[in-house]
């Protein structure tokens with residue numbers, strides 16, 4: 001990363017804090033561009049010096065450097081942030097519901113925003129096209145509910161959906177944006193600072209995110225399916241059932257498949273970028289609506305990853321979000337039912353554990369003099385209080401050991 005001219009980007013580089021959202025390149029397109037770095041994650045490369053004012057602005061919106069909780073009339077939940085309500089929902093279009101990641105409610109809302117004329121287009125993420133590898137993602141601008149439905153599904157790979165920001169702000173159209181919580185946080189921070197961004201993006205949607213796996217993780221997944229990455233012509237991570245299977249289509253016309261528990265839990269979740277491991281916002285607190293999985297549970301309350309008719313969990317974060325969800329339901333795009341928030345802590349163990357142990361891991365990084373994101377109002381202490389001290393100590397020691405190892409290898413590398 002050529003970051004010498006920017007204090008903000010230098011800090012991001014030193015701490016390996018980049019989330020890959022592309023907001024810096026989208027805000028300063030002539031100066032910064034995103035390029036794939038180690039293991040395929042997109043990282044900023046600065047081509048021209050930023051002014052002190054630009055650098056300060058970058059520090060204020062870069063989610064790698066920090067995130068502030070948005071003001072809300074609701075008290076923030078220690079694990080899930082501030083919200084008005086949570087509901088289960090599913091697309092009424094049976095085909096969309098079947099193909100989507102969960103219940104297709106996110107695509108149904110986006111489709112409704114377009115057909116009702118509330119926005120002119122949607123910025124979203126879809127599978128890359130050849131010659132890019134089949135697991136890769138691309139940012140697309142959808143203008144019809146059909147486009148949106150075609151892009152339904154989760155891409156467990158790097159995406160930088162904000163790199164086109166300057167063009168979209170200049171474009172004059174009103175966009176709905178959907179992205180990872182870090183993408184949504186960057187866009188919200190920009191919209192709060194800049195009227196032009198707020199006008200161009202009246203609606204921000206997000207989803208629960210456990211982290212972005214690397215290219216190596218994706219290659220390992222394909223090999224776990226009994227194929228080689230070069231053989232794969234198309235790839236989906238889940239969907240076609242809830243949660244469905246990861247499915248690779250091969251050049252010889254055959255398919256390989258692996259269940260969700262094996263593909264995400266067994267492979268991809270072991271290959272996440274550093275920033276995702278110290279993320280305070282896995283549930284899209286900056287969005288108007290955020291979507292996740294309201295998994296069915298066993299008798300002990302643990303999530304069951306067995307195919308069932310898809311459902312999306314919808315977290316209503318703002319009054320606008322509540323209004324949009326109600327309008328989409330009234331228009332017949334989706335159906336919804338109540339959701340008992342108390343159950344979420346059991347069925348989202350990854351989100352729960354990351355939030356509860358985050359403060360301990362940030363402390364370890366600080367003690368090792370590693371830069372960490374500046375989180376404000378994100379209730380990390382309240383989340384840590386829910387955890388057993390032995391678990392916190394283990395998280396602290398694990399992160400300290402990793403940071404120590406990283407520092408040693410940096411020192412060895414710089415002497416070589």
Ligand SMILES: Cc1cc2nc3c(=O)[nH]c(=O)nc-3n(C[C@H](O)[C@H](O)[C@H](O)COP(=O)(O)OP(=O)(O)OC[C@H]3O[C@@H](n4cnc5c(N)ncnc54)[C@H](O)[C@@H]3O)c2cc1C
Nearest residue numbers: 100101102103104105106107124125153155209210292293
């Ligand atoms: C990397 C990742 C991690 C996730 N981790 C969790 C988790 O821990 N817990 C949980 O409950 N849910 C998680 N999800 C969300 C879940 O997979 C579903 O996306 C969510 O439940 C919404 O389902 P849906 O059927 O309503 O969405 P759909 O109707 O299928 O729509 C999905 C939308 O997300 C967009 N999208 C897909 N992948 C990306 C991406 N990589 N970057 C930006 N936009 C994208 C698509 O363009 C589409 O508009 C994760 C998703 C991703 C991509």
